[in-house]
Amino acid sequence: MASGDAVLASGDAESGGGQLVQPTRRTRTYEDHDVGDFAIDISACRVIFPTDAVEHAFKASCKKWMDGERKDFQLGKLTTPRRTAGGEWRAECRCMDCAECHAGNGTMFQFRATPDRPDNGNVLNVRLTVMVSGSCSGRPRQLKSDAVDRPSTTLTRRRVMQAVESLSQSKESVTPTRVARKIAARGDAELITNPSSLRYLARTCAKKAGVDDGRGQDRREKQPIVRSVSKQEWDAYVQANSGNQGKISFAAALPSGSFVLMLPPILDELCALKRAGALPRLYLGADATWKVEADDFTQPDTDVWYYVITASMYRYLDQHWRRSALPLCVARHPTERPEVYKHALSALATELQRRQLPTASQIHTDWAPGLASAIKEAAGQNVLHPPLHVPDMEHMIANITTKKKTTAEDGSEIRVPRMKSRDVKVVPPYLHALALLPTSALFLVALRTFLTRVKNGWQEPAFHDYIISQYLYRASLRPAVTGETEAWAAKWWHGASGPIAAGFPPSQQTVEQSHRHFKRCITDAPGRTVIDVLESLKEVVALWTSTRSSEAKSYTLLTPAGCTAVVPTRPDGWMLRGLPLHRLRAPGAVRLLPTIKRILEDSRRNPSFIMEKVRGNPQTRIFIMKCGMPAAMDTGTVEKIWRHINTKNLRTLEDMMIEDGLIVQMPESKKLALEALQTLYYENCCVYHPPDGRTHCSCWHFRRRAHCPHAWAIRARLKLESFPTKNLPAATEAPVTWSDADGSSNEDVKKKAPRRSRKRKRPEYEPVAVPDVRPAPVTPVGERLPQRRTPKVMPAQKASKSPFGKR
Secondary structure, X not given: OEEEEOOOOOOOOOOOOOOOOOOOOOOEEEEEEEEEEEEEEOOOOOOOOOOHHHHHHHHHHXXXXXXXXXXXXXXXXXXXXXXOOOOOEEEEEEEOOEHHXXXXXXXXXXXXXXXXXXXXXXXXXXXXXXXXXXOOOOOEOEOOOOOOOOOOEHHHHHHHHHHHHHHHHOOOOOOHXXXXXXXXXXXXXXXXXXXXXXXXXXXXXXXXXXXXXXXXXXXXXXOOOXXXXXXXXXXXXXXXXXXXXXXXXXXXXXXXXXXXXXXXXHHHHHHHHHHOOOOXXXXXXXXXXXXXOOOOOOOOOXXXXXXXXXXXXXXXXXXXXXXXXXXXXXXXXXXXXXXXXHHHHHHHHHHHHHOOOOOEEEEEEOOOOOHHHHHHHHHHOOOOOOOEEEEOOHHHHHHHHOOOEEEOOOOOEEEOOOOOOOOHHHHHHHHHHHHOOOOHHHHHHXXXXXXXXXXXXXXXXXXXXXXXXXXXXXXXXXXXXXXXXXXXXXXXXXXXXXXXXXXXXXXXXXXXHHHHHHHHHOOOOOOOOHHHHHHHHHHHHHHHOOOEOOOOOOOOOEOOOOOEEOOOOOOOHHHHOXXXXXXXXXXXXXXXXXXXXXXXXXXXXXXXXXXXXXXXXXXXXXXXXXXXXXXXXXXXXXXXXXXXXXXXXXXXXHHXXXXXXXXXXXXXXXXXXXXXXXXXXXXXXXXXXXXXXXXEEOOHHHHHHOOOHHHHHHHXXXXXXXXXXXXXXXXXXXXXXXXXXXXXXXXXXXXXXXXXXXOOOOOOOOOOOOOOOOOOOOOOOOOOOOOXXXXXXXXXXXXXXXXXHOO
């Protein structure tokens, strides 16, 4: 059935000339769309007129139908119901999803019903007929509340509202990350075009729904012990997720709940990077975290540990290379044990070999007891090629400065000795300075001097023995080169000639960041079990691998082609921005670094800014320059650095450092001049350019991030790289007059008149003479003038007592 309502404008009968006036409103033709029966309770309706109850029942039935349809698209408000001459009630609403519908040129719904008059009962049955006119264009309407370049649409807001409702039903805290997880689980990850807009919508919808937004508290610390999972349910879940086609794949699982599983989608991304030539090496990080779930699988009074093994990669996000962790393997066990690391690394190595991916070159861990031996055992069983074990410096410094007890390799507890002669906070600057020395000979001599000073100069033998037993090892040396057979060395030294790869320092910050992101995404429902956690992990993996983005705030881990690599392949954006210096955070301080253009232009103006040396056969070119603000290099400073980095005999190098003031001879022991050492090797750097073309630098930025403006500037100087040196013109530099090339216009651009200030100016003050109406006193000549009144002086008062006056 088709029917129409032709609505004409007022005064549409005839004009003065006898012609009909065309209607000014659009005529719509409605077609049948849906029919529904509703039973409406009218007992609470306030009835003043006989039709009030019927109108209430009609509006309630229309809103019920609209609420059911809002799951698929957004509808606007219902118009005021009206009654036709035939007694039929009508009302309209329109679609608000599309831009054309919102403008009134799309889909319109009309509701029709003829309810019976209410009798003595409290329920009124309404048969609602829904008519539709027009169609949707399909172009989503953008939200005006987002003042951004890529605003969200009404479909995104509806998906956010559905995600908030789903999280509320499962009693999870509503956070933007969990909202994005739910949206990606539905297969609508392409709707997350703007992370900032999604965060705003998630907070707004959670506030309107009155649910917990999870801010300002840690709910995992307050969770009760949850119920156990039956063995049959656990075995069925492991069997269903044992293939390599899903989001997770079990490599091993025990009935007690311990397991090792892989994340195939992220491993597939590593395979794609290898095919693109962006994965020549692989650097892993392993660590365990807790407060993931409250589980009574084996120990009802303790939480379980989740072990995460990640691959450290560099991603180009917002014109800046950031070291990120891509989770590859997840394990679970009631306690933190080195055997779990061994089994997880073994399973991951088998999977890497099956996919023909490179084996691990380095494995970064903390100082948990037994990790070094577990990695050696795995390498001894040919499970892994011998990787370099790199423990981090953050946990080492935290153990030295804050902890009272620590655990040794054999599992026994060791008391951390306290320093009596000085504050323990003087130790970290020495450790950071030692870790970045460019050569191994410099490091060994400086470390030996520092240890001797701690033992004999500071009179702290217990602290000296603790550092040696926990964080150093005895290294064998070549007497023909160094002049000694052995010396104390450290695994956390990452100088320019050290074994640790540039860009992957002894740090667990990347892995800890991955743990934080991992726990922020998964479920935190009070009644969660291990299966609930793993189901949320599958949704998280779907979110991480849903789309590709180069934004730093994006929820995905995948980037467009060329934006993910083992080491940076091009400079950061700030390195190409003109001539200013940039402030960056260095270990223990904030330092300045120049741009590439600043280094090249200053060295072109004054060649002494970069001093070049050559050594070896084949020759290696070494460029010595300032690390911070470019300046002319002093000849004496250059010769000091050159002699230090070329001397390998420890005795000879120690005498040189004493002569150059880096080591000071004190009555009780030799002292390491920390400020002089930092001035020489922090404010100056050496850029090495070997014959193979792998340019590297000794500065702190290159050692931590695998690239720096000094190395890029040298490559540009050697014609190996080219970077844009001309800046884009600013708006103030644009000409006032302009003309197009094709002569379409050559009018002068009029300057805007200066805007008048809205602030009212105070009128200038003009003094006006005011006559004195009082008669002046007349005193005869020769008489004494009247004595002036003595001013009254108040006695000194005592201030009341106040807590601010206390000392």
